[in-house]
Every structure is written in structure tokens, then in C-alpha cells.
Amino acid sequence: MSAPHSHGTAQPTLPKHEFLAGRIALDFCNSLSPARRVSLHDRMQTPADFAAWARRAGLAIGSAPRPQALARLRRLRAALIAIFHAIADRRAPRQSDLALLNAELSEARAAERLVSAADGYAMEDAAPDAVARLRHRIARDAADLLTGDPRRLKRCPAHDCLWLFHDSSKNLSRRWCAMDDCGTRSKVRRYRARAST
Numbered sequence: 001m002s003a004p005h006s007h008g009t010a011q012p013t014l015p016k017h018e019f020l021a022g023r024i025a026l027d028f029c030n031s032l033s034p035a036r037r038v039s040l041h042d043r044m045q046t047p048a049d050f051a052a053w054a055r056r057a058g059l060a061i062g063s064a065p066r067p068q069a070l071a072r073l074r075r076l077r078a079a080l081i082a083i084f085h086a087i088a089d090r091r092a093p094r095q096s097d098l099a100l101l102n103a104e105l106s107e108a109r110a111a112e113r114l115v116s117a118a119d120g121y122a123m124e125d126a127a128p129d130a131v132a133r134l135r136h137r138i139a140r141d142a143a144d145l146l147t148g149d150p151r152r153l154k155r156c157p158a159h160d161c162l163w164l165f166h167d168s169s170k171n172l173s174r175r176w177c178a179m180d181d182c183g184t185r186s187k188v189r190r191y192r193a194r195a196s197t
């Protein structure tokens with residue numbers, strides 16, 4: 001089944017499982033679909049795209065980022081995609097990609113402040129710009145994933161999907177990005193293969 005082509009002003013359909021990764025850093029990576037099955041391959045092409053993505057993620061940023069801020073988000077996304085696919089392939093990520101993430105992390109940490117909370121203190125991101133705060137949050141989540149169990153960083157094995165996700169199951173049993181999508185398609189394929197023999 002191929003994705004419908006969009007003509008003229010027709011709105012491309014958003015992928016059904018856009019936020020399936022279980023972690024914001026991986027959902028951010030998945031805004032660029034590794035395979036072209038989804039009709040909207042890159043959902044962060046324009047500043048308005050990013051604002052809409054953040055809204056769908058439940059992390060609204062108010063106004064759209066400036067073009068320069070979008071370019072920076074796209075550089076971070078490219079680095080994270082390269083890093084996480086390397087981990088999924090059991091390869092070492094490139095130093096240049098890690099360096100980019102480290103630079104983002106330094107900025108994120110520099111923005112952190114202790115603020116008094118109901119029962120003590122909490123950490124807050126004091127960056128005045130909501131786009132920067134969301135970028136910091138993504139960088140922190142990526143670092144958290146990389147310092148956690150690498151076996152939990154997975155990629156959907158469907159060749160026309162390849163979305164990244166975090167397996168939070170107790171026995172590391174999550175195989176597909178979404179059971180009701182790639183998992184079912186694989187089951188149907190296996191069933192047809194058996195039925196035709």
C-alpha cells in the first residue's frame with residue numbers, strides 16, 4: 001500500500017503514530033521519517049511546522065521559531081538521528097554528532113536554576129525563549145537516554161518504517177513501533193506467506 005500523493009493545497013496526512021517513541025528526544029528524531037512510507041516525510045521543514053509539532057506533542061511554544069532557531073533545531077535533530085541509529089546498529093556514534101549534543105547540553109545546564117517549590121526546591125530552565133527551553137529539554141532527554149540502558153533504544157524493524165522508540169517494557173520485549181501498525185502488517189505478511197505455500 002503506497003502513501004497517497006498530495007496535490008496542490010491538499011494537506012498531507014500526519015502519521016498516525018507520530019508520538020509513539022515514549023521519549024521526546026526520539027519523537028523529535030521521528031519528525032523526519034527514516035522511510036518514505038508516511039506521506040509527510042519531514043514534519044519540521046518550516047518554523048510553522050515546528051510550532052505545530054510542539055503543539056501536537058503537548059509542549060506548545062507560543063510563536064514559531066525564527067529561521068535561525070529552526071536551523072539549529074534541525075542540526076540537533078540530524079545529530080540525534082545519527083547518534084540513535086548508530087546505537088540501534090550497535091555502532092559508535094560520530095564524535096562530531098556527540099560534540100554538537102554536548103554543546104547543546106552545556107547551554108541547557110547553564111540555563112538551570114533552583115527555584116523553591118511546594119516541598120523544597122525544583123530545577124527550572126531560566127531561558128527566556130520557549131523554543132530554547134524545548135531544545136534544552138530534548139538535549140537533556142537525549143543525554144538521559146544515552147546514559148541509560150542502550151538495549152532499550154530500538155528501531156522498528158519494518159523496512160518501510162524504521163522509527164526509533166524507547167522500549168520501557170520489563171523484559172525488553174517491545175519489537176515494533178506500534179503493534180497495531182507495523183506489528184499487524186508483519187503478522188499479515190507472515191500469514192499470507194504461509195497461506196500461499
Ligand SMILES: [Zn+2]
Nearest residue numbers: 156161177182
Ligand atoms: Zn514501525
